[in-house]
Amino acid sequence: MVLIGLILLVVGLVVGGARGATMIAVGLALGALAGLELSIREHFAGYRSHTSLLSGAVGIAVLVALHFVVPSLWLPVAFAVAIAAFSAMAWALARAFRRRSGLAFKVR
Numbered sequence: 001m002v003l004i005g006l007i008l009l010v011v012g013l014v015v016g017g018a019r020g021a022t023m024i025a026v027g028l029a030l031g032a033l034a035g036l037e038l039s040i041r042e043h044f045a046g047y048r049s050h051t052s053l054l055s056g057a058v059g060i061a062v063l064v065a066l067h068f069v070v071p072s073l074w075l076p077v078a079f080a081v082a083i084a085a086f087s088a089m090a091w092a093l094a095r096a097f098r099r100r101s102g103l104a105f106k107v108r
Contacts, residue, residue: 001031001033001037004027004030005027006031007027008024008026008027009023009027012026012027036053036054040054043093044096045100046100049097051090054089055086055087055090056086058086058089059082059086060082062081062082062085063082
């Protein structure tokens with residue numbers, strides 16, 4: 001996926017115009033998806049915590065979904081819902097990482 005994304009980026013820069021812009025956008029999206037997939041695997045394997053990155057992806061996805069599903073929603077309300085989704089996901093992902101990695105944090 002990364003290789004295809006890089007090829008699309010380069011070809012999109014060479015082609016130019018509307019078709020090139022579309023290729024660049026698809027190349028960037030494929031690269032972002034590949035990075036997200038890697039961070040999901042590392043996080044749930046207990047190798048490295050990617051709580052903020054994964055929670056941020058969920059928050060942005062909720063914000064985009066709200067924009068398309070309820071376009072008349074007041075922007076501060078949409079941000080509040082996205083922040084709530086980010087917070088809930090961060091809590092759940094942190095717990096999942098602690099279970100998978102075996103790390104225990106002491107709170108004083």
